Amino acid sequence: MGEKKIDKYVFNVKNKAGEGSYATVYKGVNEKTGEKVAIKMLSKSVINADDYLREGLIQEIKIMQKLKSPNIVQLLDVMETSNNYYIVQEFCDGGDFDELLKKRKILSEKEAIKFLVDVLNGFTQLIKNGITHRDLKPANILIDKATFKLADFGFAKCVDNFKKDMMSSMVGTPLYMSPQILDHKRYNSKTDVWSIGFIFYEALFGKTPWTARSPAELLKNIRSQPLKFPTDKIPVSQETLDLIIGCLQPDESKRFSWDEIYKHPAVAQYFTDFIKGNSKLEDKAQYLINDIRLMIIKDKLDLTQLFAELDMSKDKALDVNELGRFLTRVDKDIQRDEIEYIFNKFDEDGSNSIEFEEFKKWLEDNSIHVDQEQQNRDKQKKQSLLQKNNVEERANYVIEKLKLSIIKYNIQLIDLFKKFDKSADLRLDIKEMGMMLKRIEPNITEDETKTVFDYFDINKDGEITFQEFQTNLEECIVRKK
Incomplete structure (x- = not known):
């Protein structure tokens, strides 16, 4: 029956x-x-x-x-x-993590790290696909033969439904949502970072870092009560505590990024391949940023008009295919995984679409401004050297390409300088500098070489000292660190 x-x-x-x-x-x-x-x-x-x-x-x-x-x-x-x-x-035969915590109360640090690594391994797929879970809690983590698995994606993108569910399920249960969601503020994928830190804390100490009987009370407690660790009763390594502190920053801008989590000493050894793969995609993204910057300035594109042109569906948002068509215009050899990686960088809130504000913000964060007035302000900055003249635009392209190559291949500035300093006097004349630039851009013209040389020759004495060379490339030193 x-x-x-x-x-x-x-x-x-x-x-x-x-x-x-x-x-x-x-x-x-x-x-x-x-x-x-x-x-x-x-x-x-x-x-x-x-x-x-x-x-x-x-x-x-x-x-x-x-x-x-x-x-x-x-x-x-x-x-x-x-x-x-x-x-x-x-079918997962071990129930869920909520049941395990009720039964075990706490996990050893070794067990909790194993749990965390499983959860983070699952999240590599969400990150790759630009998905924010938004509803991560112990009951949504299932167990099968001692392996932890992420489940329940019903509210991963349906935000309004999620908020309705959150309000109705609050009573009597600790909440794992970030302060931004509790306060109905705009948020990004770091909301999942908060939830992971919250659950990880509970697994180690047998209680949540903050408790409350309503969303408003929880938000108030998070903002007014500092994060504390009962390490006098339950000793935990400083490395692990540091990871939790990074995850549980109420201010989203101070909270760990995914990159910082996967590179953290507490777990980095388990994610070497993921870190390497992301590093390569980030390099590609940086090259494309530079090419997009030059295209927008050269063609004097207005971002509002550009966005409207790319929005083929006219729904005031770009999907991955619409952005992909634009990126293919910039680089015809771009691969699908590279398009998806860049799309996810634009799609800050993980909604699987890029609204104009996200499009504008990401470009402006990378020195591409929304209108001609802002572009002109950017041009006044010495290091950008973005002038209307075609020769100077090309010269700037070569300078940016040089900077990106130094960062990508971790080149030491002194080694690069000495390699082309044929006279060994720690100075480069225009011929020596020209040889270096041809390695970066074989088709560079004499006028473009002269423009780049003048950019590096700060005191205009007809030679580039190593100090001048280093000063103009100091952003590369900072980014390599």
Whole structure:
């Protein structure tokens, strides 16, 4: 009695694995393979009556189809009947992290680090796909054979629905949302960094860093009560404490970025390949930033008009394909993973679309300004040397290319200088400087070489000393550090 069959999957309605406001999860079996599965059943009448719920379901399916990782619960199938929708996922036999914490109270530092590494490994896929979870909490982290897996992406992008759910689920439970979400302020993917730090703290110390009975009280406590660690009772290494402090900065601008987390000494050894891959993509992004800068200035493009031109769908936002068409104009050899990486840098709030303010902010953060007046202010800065004259524009391009090469290949300035200082007098004449520039840009003209030379020759004595060379490239030294 109570047995149901949906296509090749069989389950008993008495055999529940979990239940929420909008869905019931059953333990089931794939009849053909004998594989255990989790079957999430959602009532069509409930889902279709609420646009937010329907959007949340669609988003969950789309996201889970994208994500492939041993630390993310895998989507196996999606089906529907006249009455219900069914999402079939891999079955996790160990319950969820919330249940584990209630049973164990605390984890050892070694166990907690293992948990954190699993969660961060799952997040590498979210980061790659530009997805912000937004609803990370212990109950949304499942356990299968001692492996921790991220689950429940129903509110990963459906923000309005998420806020509604947050308000209704607050009573009696500690919240893991960032101060920005609690305060209904604009936020970015660092909201997940906060949640990770919050859960990691709880795993180590058996309690959350702040508690409250309402969102307003929680927000007040976060802002008024300093973060404290009960290390007198539970000793934890300074390295681990430092990681938590970086994650739990109420001010988003001071909170750790993903890059800072993955490079942190507490976990960096587990993510060397991810760090290297991101480093290569960042180098590519920096080269493209320079090319975009030059294109906008050369063609005197207005960002508002440019955005409108790129927005083919006229929905006042760019998707990855619309941005990709623009980036292909800049670099015809750009790869899809490079487009997606740059798209995610623009898409600060993780909404999977780029609004004009995000487009403008990212370009302005990289010295590309929104109108001609701002461009002119930027041109006045000595280091940019962005003039209307074509020769000076090309000269600036070569200078930027030189700077990027120094950073990318970690070139020591003194070694580079001495290599072309054929007279060995720690000075470069225009011929020696020209040889260096031809290595960077083989097609550089004499006029362009002269313009670059004049840029470096600060005292205009016809020679470039190493001090002048270093002064003009000091931003490279800072960025390499």
